[in-house]
Amino acid sequence: MAENTIEDDKRLIRDFILRHVHGEPLDDDEDLFAGGYVNSLFAVQMLLWIERAFGLRVDDKDLDSTNFWSVNAITAFVTDRRVSAGGAAWTSN
Amino acid sequence: MTRIPLATPVPLDLADELARRIYFTSDAITGFSMVTSGDAVTAVDVTLAARATDPVDLGRKLDVIVASDVLGQRRTAPAVVWHADASGPVRDVFDELLAMGAATESGPGQIAVGEPVLSLMDHLDARLRDVAAAEFTAQEFRYPTLLPADALLRTGYAESFPQLLMFVSRLHGDVDSYRGFLDTMGRAGRGAATLSEGLRAHGGGVDHCLPPTMCFHTYHQYADGSLPAPSLVVTSRGKSFRHESRYHRSLERLWDFTIREVVFLGPVDFVLDCRSRLMERTYALMESLGLGGRCEVAGDPFFLGEGTTERSWSQRLLKLKYELRLPLDDADGGRDVAVGSFNYHEQHFAKAFAITGETGEPVFSGCAGFGLERLAYAFLCRHGVDARGWPKDVRAAVAP
Incomplete structure (x- = not known):
């Protein structure tokens, strides 16, 4: 079973987000909420998706960073969690 | 004391979310304590009003609240963004205010205030109003107390906070209704129960509500049109009303109270920047008033509505x-x-009020509300009821 690369993760995260910003162009570093791209209820939807898709538990301390809500920041978080969990890979949607 | 077991135990870190909703579950509950086992709340011990209450049915109601409003939530760590210590002790002065006639209890959550509380409230309000004027050149309005029911419904408040709603009603505008109402009064005698019976039989619809906050008036004011400027700051002061399940015996939780409100309307950056600047200016004001305290991330008491846990x-x-x-x-x-x-x-x-900006898209909004009775009360608990102990500038303005 092939392991997801960081770029695979980023593509998945970007695709998920782009499905919810109604075709607006979005930079990978751009804060979703500060930019007004999505409303706050999307935060819950996205966290639950991250947990499901990557088999992770997101705690509130993970969200302390003010720049959690960008494609790059979420990818970094998922990568970091993977490493600390011993490299378990996402395998299905 | 009656023990009500919970069908699903509530994790201890969500106990506060359960506690803040228990009185709203049924007004038969007059007191409660939570029963814990391990790291969960497994039951609630309640004291009940004298009237007959079925514990099984009460358990059903509690389980509904636990399932709809509590279990889906996740506790977030306290996030304090400002903290200041102030010198000296803080103590509750409500008994002193009663003794000196500066406060009078007229009913649950309803306190009449006289001097020096009255002038102190006006002074604190003026300081806040000055901030809004100096920092944002805010336009000020004085709104009618009554809020059209349609405006309240547009806010979504009825779906989010049904427990706090206050309706305004009147008799159906018809001579037969007036006569029927008078007949009911004459037949049953005068009293609140008679009024309720008369209203049920002869009442008109609910076309107005008491406002739970001032900013709803502002959205209603600019509804169904574009803002008169790219961005706008509005301030107002008025009476607001929230029906709480229980009221403390003091000025800290009132049924009707006075709010100084500041509303920001415009692009997202403008609104967030205004909120941030007002927070900073408010901290400075609190420090100049010699008031210690803190500012932290908080949540509203959403109740029973769809998506309550996600919204919280x-x-x-x-x-x-x-x-x-x-x-x-x-x-x-x-x-x-x-x-x-x-x-x-x-x-x-x-979006709810169809308020658009320059691009034709709905604008963003933010607001700040200050409870003037609470602010004055916190000031008095810090500095005492004797004006000689107050900061000089406040004493000079309020009690020269």
């Missing part, structure tokens, strides 16, 4: 609401009260 969680996750909390008493581990909040609504109200 997202509100905290994205720091949509900050509360300014000031101490009231040092005793028993300390007690404090929220005297103000700073809120960001994204496009919720602009």
Whole structure:
């Protein structure tokens, strides 16, 4: 079973987000909420998706960073969690 | 005391979310304590009003609240963004205010205030109003108390906070209704129960409500049109009404109270910047008044509506609401009260009220509300009821 690369993760995260910003162009570093791209209820939807898709538990301390809500920041978080969990890979949607 | 077991235990870190909803579950509950086992609340011990209450049915109601409003939430860590200590002790002065005639209890959550509380409230309000004027050149309005029911419904408040609603009603506008009402009064005698019976039989519809906050008037004011400027700051002061399940015996939780409100309307950057600047200016004001306290991320008591847990969680996750909390008493581990909040609504109200900006898209909005009775009360608990102990500038303005 092939392991997801960081770029695979980023593509998945970007695709998920782009499905919810109604075709607006979005930079990978751009804060979703500060930019007004999505409303706050999307935060819950996205966290639950991250947990499901990557088999992770997101705690509130993970969200302390003010720049959690960008494609790059979420990818970094998922990568970091993977490493600390011993490299378990996402395998299905 | 009656023990009500919970069908699903509530994790201890969500116990506060359960506690804040228990009185709203049924007004038969007059007191409660939570029963814990391990790391969960497994039952609630309740004391009940004298009337017959079925514990099984009460258990059903509690289980509904636990399932719809509590279990889906996740506790977020306290996030304090401002903290200041002030010198000297803080103690509850409500008994002193009663003794000197500066406060009079006229009913649950309803307190009449006289001097020096009255002038102190006006002074604190003037200081807040000055901030809004100096920092934002805010336009001021004085709104009617009554809020059209349609405006309240547009806000979504009825779905989010049904427990707090206050309706305004009157008799159906017809001579037969008036006569029927008078007949009911004559037949049954005068009293609140008779009024309720007369209203049920001869009442008209509910076309107005009492406002739970001032900013709803502002959205209604600019509804169904484009803002008269790219961005706008509006301030107002008025009476607001929230029906709480229980009222403390003091000025800290009132049924009707006075709010100084500041509303920001415009592009997202403008609104968030205004909120941030007002928070900073408010901290400075609190420090100049010699008031210690803290400001932290907070949530609204959403109740029973669809998506309650998601809304509560997202509100905290994205720091949509900050509360300014000031101490009231040092005793028993300390007690404090929220005297103000700073809120960001994204496009919720602009979409609901069809308020558009330059691009034709709904604008963003935010608001800050300050409870003037609470603020004055926190000031008095800190500095005492004797004006000789107050900061000089406040004493000079209020009690020269």
